[in-house]
Structures are given as structure tokens and as C-alpha cells.
Amino acid sequence: MLGKFFKKPSGNNPRVPPGQSLTERFPVLTYGPVPTLKPEQVEVRVFGMAEPATFTWQDLQNLPQTTHTYDIHCVTHWSKLDTTWTGVSIPTLMQHIKVDPQATAVMVHCYGGYTTNLLLDDFNRDLNLLAHTFDGKPLEKDHGGPLRLVVPHLYFWKSAKWVSGFEFLRADQPGFWERNGYHMRGDPFQEERFDDD
Numbered sequence: 001m002l003g004k005f006f007k008k009p010s011g012n013n014p015r016v017p018p019g020q021s022l023t024e025r026f027p028v029l030t031y032g033p034v035p036t037l038k039p040e041q042v043e044v045r046v047f048g049m050a051e052p053a054t055f056t057w058q059d060l061q062n063l064p065q066t067t068h069t070y071d072i073h074c075v076t077h078w079s080k081l082d083t084t085w086t087g088v089s090i091p092t093l094m095q096h097i098k099v100d101p102q103a104t105a106v107m108v109h110c111y112g113g114y115t116t117n118l119l120l121d122d123f124n125r126d127l128n129l130l131a132h133t134f135d136g137k138p139l140e141k142d143h144g145g146p147l148r149l150v151v152p153h154l155y156f157w158k159s160a161k162w163v164s165g166f167e168f169l170r171a172d173q174p175g176f177w178e179r180n181g182y183h184m185r186g187d188p189f190q191e192e193r194f195d196d197d
Ligand SMILES: Nc1nc2c(c(=O)[nH]1)N[C@H]1C(S)=C(S)[C@@H](COP(=O)(O)O)O[C@H]1N2
Pocket: 026, 027, 028, 029, 030, 031, 032, 074, 075, 110, 111, 112, 114, 142, 143, 144, 156, 157, 158, 159, 160, 161, 162
């Protein structure tokens, strides 16, 4: 009831999901410590139901780089339109990962301990980036620099900052916020905010 009452209409803009308001700012939302990492220290480890692999910073720089401009939606009701990110697309990375055909999900691990889960179909999408650049500049530490995931079709808590690894899983498992009441999938256009939505 109250939730419905407080929902602001998003106008007629079909790009703005229900219950969201636009912001020009770029709020920072971090739970827990912010790790300080030099780019050369960053490694992304692949484990679980995949052939183990490690991508160093240089490995990632050597892969083809992709730039996308798209909208982001935080579960705390802000959306930001036309954000521009550069990095390695997940399908590009996946060309170098041998995933067990029985895997159906991915746990994203981060420096600092944060985790979030994605179904493999939500992970391996053309628009998803392992991004090191925002608006043409190195990604700021508070926003996940040197390296974060960007998954624009789901609420922004799925866009893990300071990524350290991808763990391939046979079945979907809850990550940090998902264990604490957030929805397992988090589609903003379906308003999948909490696990009872
Ligand atoms: N490692 C890590 N990644 C994270 C978080 C976090 O606390 N730690 N917060 C998530 C949440 S809830 C949101 S809304 C976005 C916020 O990203 P921003 O701070 O760049 O706006 O990062 C997501 N990724």
C-alpha cells in the first residue's frame, strides 16, 4: 500500500522503470569497506564449474574493448540515463572461458567480500561489461575502479564493483544482498526489488 502511494510516476518515458526517479548525479552505494587497488593488482579468477583461469589486468587490456551507452537503475529508486562505459564485454570474455555445460548460474566475487548472483543467461549478454572506464575516464574508486561489472538490464546491485572472480555454479545461489532480502534476479521493469515481489 504505502509503497504504491509513494511511487512517483516516471512520466511517459518508457526508459524509466516503475517507481524510479531520474538523477543527473551519480550516487555512490557501497556496503562495507572500499578496497584500494592499483590496476596492475587486479586479477579476475574463474573457478567453480569452469576450467580454472586467471585474467590479469594486462590480459583484459589485450582483449577487444567495447563502449556502450545505456541507462542504470538502482533499487533505491534512482535511475540515470545515458551512462557511457568501456571495457571487455562478457561475451568476449566468455570466448576464453570453458564453462561446464551443466553450469546455470554465476556468483560474482569482489575484492572486499561483496558477492552477487546472476543466471548464466543474464551474465552472458552483449551489453554486459567488465568496465574500467566511465565517461571516457578511468573508473573512480568509489564507483568500482579499477574494474567493475555493469549489467544494465538488472538493478544496479548486480553490477558488482571491484570484481575479483566469477564462480560458475550448477544452480543459482544468493549473493550478499540476495541473502538479505533482495530479489534473486532484480529486473527493474518487473520491479523485482525484494524476494516477495
Ligand atoms: N563490491 C561491491 N559492489 C557493489 C556494491 C557494494 O557494496 N560492493 N553495491 C551495489 C549496489 S547496491 C549498487 S546500487 C551499485 C552502486 O554503484 P555506484 O556506487 O557506482 O553507484 O553497486 C553495486 N555493486
